[in-house]
Amino acid sequence: MSTRRTLHLNTNISGLGRHPAAWRKADNPRAITDLAHFTEIAQTAERGRLDAVFLSDMVALRGHAAGTWQSLEPTVLLTALAGVTQSVGLIGTASTTFNDPYNLARRFASLDHVSAGRIAWNAVTTYDADAAANFSMPAPLDKETRYARAAEFIEVVEKLWDSWEDGALVADRTSGLYADPARVHEIAYEGQFFRVRGPLNVPRSPQGRPVLVQAGGSPTGVALAARHADAVFTSQTTLKSAQAFYREIKAVAAGHGRNPDHLLILPGLYPVIGGTLAEAHQRKAELDALLDRSVELAKFAGTLGLKPTDLELDAPLPYALIDTGTRTDVSHGFIRSTVLLAQGENLTVRDLLDRNPGAHRMIVGTPQTIADDIESWFLQHAADGFNLNADTFPSGLADFVDHVVPILQRKGIFRRDYDGTTLREHYGLPRPPSRYEAEAASLTTSA
């Protein structure tokens, strides 16, 4: 029985906006290291009753001559934002390829405590030669190794989060017992990549476990997400492909004995908002006019795994040169989505550049047309909600909050106020028990 009634909305707050020229319209173009900037954005998201703000990430510097990137480390920035907000969720990206599970489990558990239960970890794998070069790796890990490591990594992190049962921190002044050793568990993990004894040195956090988000576009990613994730960030650009993905991953989750309502499907959405359609197109045209076409072409080629000379502006993509099978990295589904979109609508390279590729599905529209589109995808089970990408900050998000959100509220498909305090509550997800507690209870029952 589905309890699906209202949709969920996050907003990506990385950099200074999703449009590559956003910084050239910004009040403070250097704001990538400015907490005051991110404070304003997070408070705007909270004013709009959004589920969460989200930080994407990359652990290498590239393209910095032409534009902004997520600079401040996500757990640091989200901790700072927890202090200037009360309710909005906080989703941070961290790679299973370049982190250590004990340190990562501890940071997110700590942040769940400090934020009173508002944190999620977006677990990604990283296929990127520039990043590998910053982590003493001669080359990126191959896909199989990367996903095998990710699966182990996530299992270790979840077990560490579970290593403290609720109530294990007794703190009994009279007896002098601080923590009850019977309710604090070694995880004794022995895998191919990790051997971790535990327990974590952080007591169980407000959400039990921080929310786990994954970007599950590839078959391997789908398998991993369907088993572990609470929410999946996707990049479908057509209703039909989104519905197919939605059906598939919910079915796989159900096959694992999970309640499909407890796995939220949240495609990316890139709205460009104007009071009229003409104003919206004008807004986009003004931003596009600030782009250097050759820089954008080179970036686009790089994301597709191609050289700039492989692309011709007024020709279709060189499909034969594009490898959609093995490049399944942070932007895992992007290549497949781009190819699908280009083939489906018979687009040229110029057409694709016009949509700011890499920016998810773009809608240039009025608050009403954008709200109608969101409603349509939600009601037709193509999405449980969306991961928004504002073209520029703060105006792109403020316009959404002030003009699109009220329409969604009037349609009855978005909250008028938070009715819980944790991100799990915003997402309608149960607070999980520790697996070790469940085992202990089950042993008691069967005895």
Next chain:
Amino acid sequence: MSTRRTLHLNTNISGLGRHPAAWRKADNPRAITDLAHFTEIAQTAERGRLDAVFLSDMVALRGHAAGTWQSLEPTVLLTALAGVTQSVGLIGTASTTFNDPYNLARRFASLDHVSAGRIAWNAVTTYDADAAANFSMPAPLDKETRYARAAEFIEVVEKLWDSWEDGALVADRTSGLYADPARVHEIAYEGQFFRVRGPLNVPRSPQGRPVLVQAGGSPTGVALAARHADAVFTSQTTLKSAQAFYREIKAVAAGHGRNPDHLLILPGLYPVIGGTLAEAHQRKAELDALLDRSVELAKFAGTLGLKPTDLELDAPLPYALIDTGTRTDVSHGFIRSTVLLAQGENLTVRDLLDRNPGAHRMIVGTPQTIADDIESWFLQHAADGFNLNADTFPSGLADFVDHVVPILQRKGIFRRDYDGTTLREHYGLPRPPSRYEAEAASLTTSA
């Protein structure tokens, strides 16, 4: 020419107080995960115009049945505290044994931005079997490997912090140049442990580089600290040994061409404060009465690398069994300091337990005797200041701030207000230029 006029004071705020039974006197004994608790402590330190609050750390859980430990991950907790304070410095411990230099450099650079220049990294190496077992290591690294890795780690981190010159973030709206590639440098580090290309993805932070703290008790540690550190945390318990250490490490630093005033020597100090000497001893006795002697004995034995049965309460330490040469870990100097103290004052195991071993030099006294002691060590060049350990929070720190600090201010050896905004300014340390900028300038000069 020394500019040394006033002393520097940090306070360790880990756990709920330095006394092992502190939690049994706490208003909220579960406060190890409570941001409100740490907020009160940090604001108290700031009210006392202390240079910084400090978080020690360990990445394993041990002794949790009997007492508290630093639970929340230091960079997360310090980020949260940056948001509720304006001036006080923030010092976080992180191990070079169990972290990665790119991630760590980025977190501390991010925190330096978010705190507007108040962050320091206390770089430690970790010799601990429980910690190793959480990081896929069959055994702790041997000393030589640990220090060799630490030296490389610190070099990589400093080069990453330097990889952005000041002003490299141009953000020129007109030309469209965001960051100037000529002022953003790959570090191209190739060592035995790390190969890191860089640059960091965070522009140069307010302090240029976060302050670097080390705990340099062993000969290897001294060598590392004298070359790299801005401040050294030490654990001498006698004036004479502190003076000898002070002279030695300043001389080694000078030998490296450094200004010895730019390397602060900050021994640990554990004051137990009473309005009268009798009240101070009563305060300590009430806390000691809550301890289980056998638990404390076992902890003490473990810290010395011994079995509990190796120790007899009313006998001297079994010096022949104690290895002072190779156990140079996080509590590197502790064993040597303990042996020196016990031999110098002819103490029994019971005498040593009475001083809460592991807690640095203890003074049970009145505000006046404690302030006099601090002044004496400072004026006799045994210390540039101290790293305080309050017996219990909040009262142990509040008593120091309200009763000891005013005496130090009247003596003219401690600030009455902050006269800078960054931790470097509190410590009287210059803001370093990027080494790559210096190279470029020097090339220009010699051309």
